[in-house]
Amino acid sequence: MQIDKVIKIAPAIKWSGSKRSQVPTIMKHIPNFKKYYEPFIGGGSVAYAVLPQIGICGDSYSPLIEFWKKVKDSPEELAESYYERWNQLQDEGHLRFYEIRDRFNLAPNAEDLLFLSRTCVTGLIRFNKNGEFNNALHHTRKGINPATLHTILVDWSKRMQGITFMDGDYRSTAESITKDDFIYLDPPYFNNKSRYLGTIDYESFLEFLAWLNSKGVKYALSYDGGRGEKSYLTHHSANTTYYVTFEVESGDRMEFKVSDKEYGMLAEGDKGKLTFQGSRYKEFTRIKSDAVHEEN
Secondary structure (H helix, E strand, O other): OOOOOOOOOOOOOOOOOHHHHHHHHHHOOOOOOEEEEEEEOOOHHHHHHHOOOOOEEOOOOOHHHHHHHHHOOHHHHHHHHHHHHHHHHHOOOOHHHHHHHHHHOOOOHHHHHHHHHHHHHHHOOOEEEOOOOOOEOOOOOOOOHHHHHHHHHHHHHHHHEEEEEEEHHHHHHOOOOOOOOOEEEEOOOOOOOOOOOOOOOOOHHHHHHHHHHHOEEEEEOOOOOOOOOOOOOOOOOOOOEEEEEEEEEOOOEEEEEHHHHHHHHHHOOOEEEEEEEEOOOEEEEEEOOHHHHOOO
């Protein structure tokens, strides 16, 4: 196994909780392995960087897995589908976006998902309480240029050839794993109350981690272990280093080293005021969640 130490990754699809900016840090913790597993594939940045010869990646959201299968097997057709929808948006105006969004919510599919993710506000994949995609059109941006996206999808296709994509939960995706393999886990965060898709039963997930330990499987886990009143950090080491990535108004992302206490207080989707000096993190003042308007 040879890991490809990629730093900059152009996303094939924008997905909530992307680890694109954290890939260099994550890659430092990936050991040698025979087969790569990633059951919460999301935007796929870690799989892209790892470039496994043999991999199994999955997700419980079927349209996303359909998308990844088409990236792997038919990127040209997928790019063409975006080109057609993008042209319709330019010619017919904003109402075309909402027609496609309504169609997607009635019959979710990979092509509409890609289009919506590339033309909605800041590219955020967001759902209401009924599981319907509800983000709006980004009126001040046209969406990624179809020629640019074509190049990106073809590149991703080449890097995904060793991966089998599975439509299912993390347990079914990893059922054949052995001690010679490696699994990267990026589940929805504990006590996640955001508007983004996905949640799991965390007691069952902790049992799954115990199962991996019993088999001697090597794994890396991205999660918030200090959410709510209960801490899930069971093997904390004084030598652990914590990093948090913040997205600022310009859309740029900035990664800072923080204390374990500060790390436990932060959660994906938090909004507030970031204070820093150079590369040194100083403070994050959170805006209360009830002050943020949610679209249902």
